[in-house]
Amino acid sequence: MTISEALNNRRCMRAFKQDPIPREVLIKVLKDAAQSPSWANSQPWEVFVAEGETLQRIKAAYADCYAKAVKAEPELSRPVEWTDAAKKRQKGLYPDMVRDCGDAAQQFGVLNQRMFDAPAVVFLCKDKILNHWSVFDLGAYSQSLMLSALENGLGSIVAVTLVNYPEVLRKELNVPDNLQLIVGIALGYTDENNAINNFNSARSPLEENVTFCQ
């Protein structure tokens, strides 16, 4: 698989099989991700991997929060404003999912709430004193991790819903007070039988985002 093939074939998977991920595969993926660039090689990512009973407890606590309609409060606040261009692209997301996945698209919300039934979730944190440049570095780390996952036979999804209830994660993962929870990445073997994984999100033509200046 070339890098270009990986970039073009990686898509977020939203339903996983229950099979656990061998520890050596997880370690390979995490080592690959650690090769990501960062400001002055600061490597600001602090990573917590939830599996097994710990992840089961997190999923159960999240289910309880959703059942009680507890307000989701990720520690990195959600965006407040979008450009018209971004709004237009976002509007196309769900119709395109219905086009590709049919009725399975209706599971979008519930699968988010169930953490996509993933056997492993990687939570990315940074120290609270670090600013948005370190979030930038975590973005690079996320993409590296997901591309390595793909090469190692795993599906992945980066999702803010995974960090909807930081207090649950802080308790179960013993996240130190100095850290801010930024995002989660669910990993697992893709459930090919769930049509929600057929979603192939579109990209804008280059002219929309790129300006050549000669």
Ligand SMILES: Cc1cc2nc3c(=O)[nH]c(=O)nc-3n(C[C@H](O)[C@H](O)[C@H](O)COP(=O)(O)O)c2cc1C
């Ligand atoms: C920071 C970030 C947060 C995201 N949060 C969610 C989420 O909460 N739930 C979800 O289903 N997808 C989430 N996504 C996945 C995006 O919807 C997805 O990346 C986008 O639609 C492009 O599709 P693709 O990744 O399959 O190419 C998130 C992606 C990013 C980068």
